[in-house]
Amino acid sequence: MSEEIKTIKVTIDNITIDVAPGTTILNAARQIGGDVTPPAMCYYSKLEGSGGKCRTCLVEVAAGSTADPRPMPKLVASCRTGVMDGMIVKNITSEKVTDARNGVVEFLLLNHPLDCPICDQAGECHLQDLGYDHGKEGTRYQFARRTFKKEDLGPYIQLHMTRCILCYRCTYVADQITNKRVHGVLDRGDHAAISTYISKAIDNDFSGNMIDVCPVGALTDKTFRFKNRVWFTKPVDAHRDCQTPGCCGKATLWLRGDEVFRVTARKDEWGEVQSFDGKPGWICNTCRFETKKTSEWTIEGLTTISRHSVIGANKYKTLEMPKETVKEVMNGVEPRLLMDIHSISGVNDPSVHLSEIDRPAKKDDFKK
Amino acid sequence: MQPLTNKAKQVSRKPMTFAERLYLPAIFKGMMITFSHIFKKKPTINYPEKQRPFSPVFRGLQILNRDEEGRENCTACGLCAVACPAEAITMEAAERQPGEEHLYKEEKYAAKYEINMLRCIFCGLCEEACPKDAIYLSETFTPADYQRKQFIYAKNDLLIPHPKENPEAYQKALGNRATKN
Numbered sequence: 001m002s003e004e005i006k007t008i009k010v011t012i013d014n015i016t017i018d019v020a021p022g023t024t025i026l027n028a029a030r031q032i033g034g035d036v037t038p039p040a041m042c043y044y045s046k047l048e049g050s051g052g053k054c055r056t057c058l059v060e061v062a063a064g065s066t067a068d069p070r071p072m073p074k075l076v077a078s079c080r081t082g083v084m085d086g087m088i089v090k091n092i093t094s095e096k097v098t099d100a101r102n103g104v105v106e107f108l109l110l111n112h113p114l115d116c117p118i119c120d121q122a123g124e125c126h127l128q129d130l131g132y133d134h135g136k137e138g139t140r141y142q143f144a145r146r147t148f149k150k151e152d153l154g155p156y157i158q159l160h161m162t163r164c165i166l167c168y169r170c171t172y173v174a175d176q177i178t179n180k181r182v183h184g185v186l187d188r189g190d191h192a193a194i195s196t197y198i199s200k201a202i203d204n205d206f207s208g209n210m211i212d213v214c215p216v217g218a219l220t221d222k223t224f225r226f227k228n229r230v231w232f233t234k235p236v237d238a239h240r241d242c243q244t245p246g247c248c249g250k251a252t253l254w255l256r257g258d259e260v261f262r263v264t265a266r267k268d269e270w271g272e273v274q275s276f277d278g279k280p281g282w283i284c285n286t287c288r289f290e291t292k293k294t295s296e297w298t299i300e301g302l303t304t305i306s307r308h309s310v311i312g313a314n315k316y317k318t319l320e321m322p323k324e325t326v327k328e329v330m331n332g333v334e335p336r337l338l339m340d341i342h343s344i345s346g347v348n349d350p351s352v353h354l355s356e357i358d359r360p361a362k363k364d365d366f367k368k
Numbered sequence: 369m370q371p372l373t374n375k376a377k378q379v380s381r382k383p384m385t386f387a388e389r390l391y392l393p394a395i396f397k398g399m400m401i402t403f404s405h406i407f408k409k410k411p412t413i414n415y416p417e418k419q420r421p422f423s424p425v426f427r428g429l430q431i432l433n434r435d436e437e438g439r440e441n442c443t444a445c446g447l448c449a450v451a452c453p454a455e456a457i458t459m460e461a462a463e464r465q466p467g468e469e470h471l472y473k474e475e476k477y478a479a480k481y482e483i484n485m486l487r488c489i490f491c492g493l494c495e496e497a498c499p500k501d502a503i504y505l506s507e508t509f510t511p512a513d514y515q516r517k518q519f520i521y522a523k524n525d526l527l528i529p530h531p532k533e534n535p536e537a538y539q540k541a542l543g544n545r546a547t548k549n
Contacts, residue, residue, distance in 0.1 A: 117445030118476045130511050226461045226476050229446035313450055339516040346480045346522065347458040360463035366479050 008085040010239035012036050012059075013093045025078035025089055026057050030270065036091050037270075039101075039130055041108070043079035045282040046273055050172050051079035054165065055104045056130060060097050063088040069198050075100050098134075105278050111145045111190075112216075113162045121217030123230035123310050126271055127165065146190060152184060155210060156202060156222050156289045161193050164218035170194065170210035177246075177282055194218070201265035205244055208288040212265045212273055223289050224262040225360040230254070232311045235303035238317065239295055240287065245319040246277050247284035252303050253294070256348070258357040260292040266303070292355045410540055424545065427492045427505040430483055431541060432526045439528070441502035444478035448494035448503055456487035457494060461543040474500075483526065485510045507543045 007018040012029050013036040019028045029037045038059055043051030051057075057079045061072035074098060078085030078089070080131060091097055110307040116122040148161035166185065171194070174181040186195050213218050232255035242249035257366070265283045266274040274281050291297065302319055305312035326335040342350055346366055354361060387393060413420060422428070431475035433441045444461035462479035464472045469478075488510075494503050513519065 115474075117443045117447070118474055122445070226444075226463050228461070229450075231450055232446060246437070249374055280444045310450065314455065341484075341520070344520045345458070345482055347460050347482050361479065362462055363479050364467060365462070 008083060010083040010085075010087045010089065012089040012216065014090050017084060021082075023083055025059055025061075025076075025081050025083055025087075026051075026135060027315070028083050029059075029078065029091065033269075035151060038078050038091050039126070039133075040079055041126060041130065041165060042169060042272075044169050044172070044213055045270075047169060047172040050169055052077050052338075054167055056101060056108070058097060058100050058104065060090040060094040061087060062090050064092075064170035069199065072352070080281065105130055105263055108137065108165050109135060109139065110141050111146060111162070112165070113147075114331070115163070117164065118158075120220045120230070121163075121214075121335065122226060124271075125217060126215040138175045139335075148173075148193060150194065152222070153210075153219070154207060154284065156208060158220050158222045158225060159194065160218050160220070161195075163216050164194055165216055166192055167215055168196075169213040170217070170219055173210045173213050174204075174207070177206045177209055205284045205286070206246065206282055208285045209273070209282045211288075215271070221262055221264075221289070222360075223292070223358045224254075225262050227255055227354050227361065231313055234315060235305065235311065237266065237300040237303050239300065240291065240298065242284060242287050244284040244286055246282065247287060248279070248281040249283070249287065250281050251283050251297075253297060253299070255287055255294070256354075258294050259353060260294055260297070261355055263288045263292065271305075276287035277364065288359075395448050409542050416495045422507050425505055427490045429485075429506050429507045429510050430488075430494065430521070430522065430526055431504050431528050432481065433502050433504060433508045434528055434531060435532060437470070438530045439471060439473040440468075440477060441473055442478045442481060443476050443500055443502070444481070445475040445499065447497040447499060451497035453491060453493065454487040455538045456484045456489075458482050458484075473492070480524065481523045481526065483521045485521055486516060497534075506541065 005020060008021055009016055009018055010025070010028050011017075012032060013031050015036060017028060017032055019031060023031075026038055026040060026043060028219040034038050039059040040051070040057045041054035043054075043057060056075060056079055058075040059078045061073055063069040064072060064087060065084035067084075068299055069086070078091075082222070083089075104237070112127065116125070119125070122128060123181060141251070146162070149159065153159045168185065171181065171184050174183060186191050187193055208221075211221050214220075223229065235252050237250070238253045239250045245358055251263050252266050253260045254264070263283070265281055268274045293295060299319070327333065342348075349367060352366060355367070357365060383487050435441055444459045446459065447456050449455075449457040449459060458480075459478045459482070460480040461476050464477055490505065496507050510519070528541045531538040
């Protein structure tokens with residue numbers, strides 16, 4: 001006789017689903033998927049203890065459980081609230097939730113500099129998506145926004161504290177993935193800032209994963225800094241045989257032509273690092289920052305990009321180049337080029353290899 | 369069958385009469401129309417000597433804007449390039465170095481900025497997409513040329529004159545529309 005797995009019923013936005021006991025409302029909604037899933041800025045399923053800070057995942061509980069069907073008096077953070085049998089949750093069907101979420105987004109954007117035209121995260125930024133869905137065009141905030149100087153966290157990571165929303169994800173990465181944490185949140189309230197003690201360098205092998213978990217552009221890849229916009233690079237899935245213990249070796253390469261501009265971990269539909277064989281696919285700093293040649297990777301194919309994302313814009317949906325047929329049809333005569341664009345254009349110069357520069361480009365790096 | 373429009377005309381298949389076969393009345397009728405145009409108002413102008421005023425919404429050659437201190441507004445955010453339906457705009461970004469603050473407004477700037485005027489359709493979407501007030505479609509044409517390579521406009525072709533070093537050319541480049549806002 002097999003042991004009966006007990007499941008409990010929960011209704012989210014009129015969709016009923018059976019989930020295991022102990023599941024949070026957010027994870028139950030993620031099992032349904034689609035629009036009923038509340039957005040999450042601080043919760044990260046692969047990081048223990050994350051969540052409960054940003055309040056974007058607030059939902060209304062219309063009935064607590066079958067045993068006690070009273071509604072919960074206040075909106076609850078779905079990432080920290082477990083489901084009960086017979087619970088009825090309202091997310092997008094509740095006006096209160098939409099209104100509260102709009103307010104939360106306004107709070108998150110209070111101190112955000114909105115320097116998206118400069119920020120490398122633009123195009124894959126969760127706060128940008130959230131602001132687009134829930135934000136108002138203006139702000140009611142009249143005071144000066146808090147400002148910080150940009151800081152280097154080790155040789156590879158750039159910290160822009162002005163953009164940070166204090167989700168604490170990066171500190172959980174440092175705590176749980178790397179073996180020692182040298183950075184954290186200092187000060188309180190409006191002065192709270194992520195920093196390393198006395199700018200101590202983060203030299204751990206897995207520190208680069210902080211860039212992937214950061215929902216905004218506060219932590220960005222210094223080797224990719226200002227090289228190109230995310231939506232002009234072509235993401236491909238690739239793997240390599242990485243010797244670092246704990247590194248899964250499976251990554252997404254962001255290419256321009258054949259140049260690897262950036263390496264990130266593979267993301268799932270929630271913007272989190274994908275799991276392989278039940279383990280989160282963190283990648284080491286060697287994979288991320290030091291292997292930037294296509295010859296060092298085995299390319300598996302194009303990364304699937306949501307059709308709503310700007311990253312998929314203006315891209316061919318295949319890796320194979322279309323066959324050149326002019327020569328064949330013209331009995332071996334090569335087509336006459338009226339102009340080779342590289343003879344005039346200074347952009348995308350074949351003699352300049354931006355991926356080989358491990359700092360942001362300067363004026364002198366472009367020869368023409 | 370029900371016709372789509374009432375413009376269809378039935379073609380007459382009757383053999384032509386003697387008068388029609390002479391063709392002269394028809395030619396004379398046609399020439400009357402031609403000569404009558406001599407006495408009508410000319411719709412054309414003698415272009416280089418005379419020039420028509422542009423419409424206030426005319427979309428001409430792109431210009432890269434500077435702020436009042438002469439710093440370049442463009443931060444190479446790539447929104448114009450992604451908005452461009454003809455994929456005419458390309459750019460390379462670079463980081464502003466200490467000491468270059470008087471040249472570029474933000475910490476990132478376009479080290480290279482090119483518009484391929486052979487591709488550009490002057491739709492104005494780049495102007496609409498720009499979050500930094502950096503690109504405008506001006507009131508001039510793209511001049512004609514014999515060579516294709518002349519149509520790859522780089523930054524030095526596109527940038528507006530410096531407002532402090534060359535105020536006259538700057539005002540001229542601003543055009544008539546600039547004063548309104």
